[in-house]
Amino acid sequence: MQANTNSPARTTDLLEKQQEKAQAAAAAEVARNDTKAGAMLSASSLMAAVLVGVVPSADLSGAVAVLVGLGVLLNLAAIVVTLLVIRSRFGRPESMSGSFLHWADLTPEQLVEDLARDRRAEQTIALSRIARGKHRLVRLAVDLTVAAAAALAVALVAALA
Template identity: 50%
Template sequence: MTTQTTVPAPTGQPEPAPAASDAQWTAARTEVTGEIRQTDAKAGALLSALAVTVAVLTATVQGRSLTGAATALVWLGGGALVVALVMVLLAICPMLGPAEGARGSFLYWAECLPEQLVADLATDRRAERIQTLSRIARRKHRLLRRAIHLTIGALVPLLGALVAGLL
């Protein structure tokens, strides 16, 4: 017995994308929020390390007589550490998306009437929310990566200042 399959005639229109299941929506949101949490944890650790490093550097250099080259290298390295510190602070700063208070967000819900909340919750905004969270995660990742690169870059002039101060 042979089975004959029929192929639909081309209509010129692309086939609609299959609908995502609730489990797929939940998995996508869980993945993105997990990335945000993980980045925030790394940023918190880097923030602590940078704060201690800047404090130690300030205490070590303060009141010391350094050569011109050592002073320049300390300022260069210290400045890079401060910029990295600011980037980490920007990464952990609460980011609520491009339209803070937009429908579908807790900021909107805090300001709306109960009837408006019910109507807003009836609208499926999962795709928009996951996209917004993904953009937040990407921004946090970029800031954290730049802060790490700056921190690594700050080590070179600070080690140079150490060597110049010893000679």
Template identity: 45%
Template sequence: MNDHDSLQAATATVLAEIARTDAKAGTLLSTVSLPLAALVAVLPGRDLPGPVTGLVALGATGLIAAMLTVLAVVRPRLTTSTRGTFLHWANSTPEEITADLADRPNAAAHLGELSKIVTSKYRGLQLADDITTGALALLALALLGDVLL
């Protein structure tokens, strides 16, 4: 396998990872929205003890924070204009695009940019998962408190 083939294979791998993070983000967004929807359906008009209300408020805030974090993960990144990317090509002439595609070092720069994107997405998913776990723990404590109080 030559260097060009290796770069193409690596780029395909990183693009697949980006697609995986977006799929995981969709799953996490759905997962986070279910308990939040349950809270909206069950809580109005209920008189909860003060500590339980506080735990529910913290848990709901955590779920909303997790949802916002997931949305940041899937938000398109339009800030880079590295050669070899569609953002660069959007402001290029056809001749510049052709020259850019023929220049193999651009493929390595493009791979680097894609790798930064996928790393950022995974970090965001980890954070959203951690926030969701904490929020659900608070809601479980609130449920336990409501049963015991």
């Protein structure tokens, strides 16, 4: 006789593994976006430091000054957007059952009761939404940084011409 490969126990085990994989993947995406944001913050900060060191002593013509100003504004926007990426996204403790924010206000008995509930699906959805929002902000920060670099490159070429 052939074993039933779609038994309820096998289906439950498969679902358990899929839930664990999905939650781990969502958490990894949040971490990846935070890492990218850290790199973006370093790049934008470096650009800002160079600008602070060079621009005050430079004698800039009208068009070059406008381009440098545009580059500075775009770079500052990229820094602000990047900071929004790394800002906490967990929400209010009372709305985050199954999280450390919620657990901080529980008694030991309430914590045991809370841990008994499987919230992986809810947590995976919440993490996925956080990751998606962070991803969008990282993309915007990259776009702003590229635009700032382009404006500053054009300003440099114009100043040297």
